[in-house]
Structure formats: structure tokens, C-alpha cells
Amino acid sequence: MTVDRVDTVVCGGQVVISNHVSNVGIAIRGEKIVAIGREELLPVADRYIDVKGRFVLPGLIDCHVHLDKCDSIGLGSKAAAYSGITTLLPFGTYDVESDEDLPTAINRHAEEVNSQAYVDMGFHYILANRPAILKSLPAAMGMGVKSFKMFMTYKKNPTRFCSDDYLCEAMELVSRGGGIMQLHCESGNIIDYLENKLMEEGHTHPTDFPSSCPPWAEEEAINRAVRMGEVTGCPIYVVHLSSEDGLKRIIRAQMEGKRVWTETCPQYLLLSDAKMAEVGPLAKIGPPLREKDGPHQPAMWWGSKNGFISTLASDH
Secondary structure, eight states, X not given: OOOOEEEEEEESSEEEOSSOEEOOEEEEETTEEEEEEOGGGSOEEEEEEEOTTOEEOOOEEEEEEOXXXXXXXXXXXXXXXXXXXXXXXXXXXXXXXTTOOHHHHHHHHHHHHHHHOSSEEOOEEEOOSOGGGGGGHHHHHHTTOOEEEEESOOTTSTTTBOOHHHHHHHHHHHHHTTOEEEEEOSOHHHHHHHHHHHHHTTOOSGGGGGGGSOHHXXXXXXXXXXXXXXXXXXXXXXXXXXXXXXXXXXXXXXXXXXXXXXXXXXXXXXXXXXXXXXXXXXXOOSSXXXXXXXXXXXXXXXXXXXXXXXXXXXXX
């Protein structure tokens, strides 16, 4: 189809495409790019934007975002727009104590997005350790929500920590609906034991925290997640990967043809557990920052470069 005229042409810049940078222009009609090519070959436009000397990148997607604490949808999406992120996929929330069903929450969030959002948005939903929420899961998937998250850790939080049989039950439902399960892969039982032991021994300084969540606890949980995905037929997405041990297990699964993907986050690429001594609890995250000069940070860079880690997400 020939396009005679467009709304906007972005010209003069270096356009970043999937595998190279090119000195081309971009023609836009409405909200869609209709052509990329040499500027003299593009359609006439009503408006020209000269970006000489600049890079032109696609809008970024942040697929792991929490806007249910400090930031509202309006504030969070506005901040994202300022930083070049044009699509957010935050986790929607629902009232756990009243057993609010997922379709009700989805409709509420859709209204909030339509009235507040500055960027495109979709939603995942965390499935709490409340069996009642699974009753509305098929209806939610029928409304187009296909991505859910569950926790294999935080045993001291009974609404977060999920047993393996409950995980499998949810994963089977998600698989039937053509969805994907995101998993926070750390061994809750192991970490709970290590936490209790450290506290009993008086090791309660922020710098003691990472030793309660060792890399092998992540790898152990990833191994179970892979096996549960295999049993239930459910694709899995391991959130915020932090360890070389975990990456090796994911690569093995991928090499075996399993439907397993993962992300990492800027904090695991750029920071180390040395931050615990500098800023204390402000650097406490799960999984924890890994040891300085250890193998884990280089592994995250290597896995990202070579395509075994599919995405970079903020976990904002």
C-alpha cells in the first residue's frame, strides 16, 4: 500500500533498529510508524521533527513494575515517559482480605489507566496464597490478562508464600488459558531456616542479610519451577534473576527446549552487596545484591548479551 501523506516525519537522526544504527527517517501516521527509509523517499508530512545529532530509539517497555505502593498510575507513568519508556506492565492489585475477584480488579484498573496513564499500559496479576483467587482466573484470562506471578519465598508472609502443590494447581489453570507464569524463584523454606538461624545468633546487621538468601537457594527454586512447568505444561518466566547458578539452570532448560524465559534488573548488573554497608536497609532487596567481584554480575551481563536473559526490567 502506498502512503501519499503522513502526519509526521522524524528526520536527521540516527535510528536504532534491532541490529544496527542507520541514518534514515521515520514516517508516522496517527500512532503508527508507516515507513522507515531514506528521507527523500518518505511521504510528504504535515510536520517535520529535526533530530540531527541524536539517536532515535523505539519506546522502551518495562515489563516488571509495581505501582501499588508509593507511585500512582499517573505519577509512575509520567516518570516512565520522561525516561523514554512508552509501555508499562505493572502488577495489578486486589483486596486479598475480602477475596475480591480478578475481573472486578481488572475493570477497576482499566478505569484508572484510562483516566491517569501517560503511556501505554497492560497488567499482570500476583496470585496470592488464597485459593479463592483461582476461581476467577479463567474469567480473567478470558478478558485478556495472560500473565500472572507467584512467590516461592517469603514464608513469613502467608499470603505471599505458595506451596508447590498450590503453584502447580495455578500453573495448570494458566496453561489451559494460554498464559505464562512468572515466578519469584527463591527457596522459601531454606531462606526461612537461614533467617531464623542468623537472628538467633544475633546476626541482624544489613550486611548479614545476603547470606540468608544464597545463590544456590535461587537455583534450587528455579530447578523446581522448571520441573513444575514441565509437569503442568505451563511456560514460566523467572523474574529478577541474580545468580550465575540460576542462569546455568535456565540455560540448561532452554537447551532442552523448555519454555523458560528470564529477566534481570539494573541492580544486579551494576550494584553489589557492598551497598549494604553503605546505605543499610535501603539496599535490601530480594533476591539480594550479590558479592562484589563474584561470578554473578558478569554472568548477568554475559547472559543478556548472548540472549539467554530475554529482558531487562526495573522491578520499580
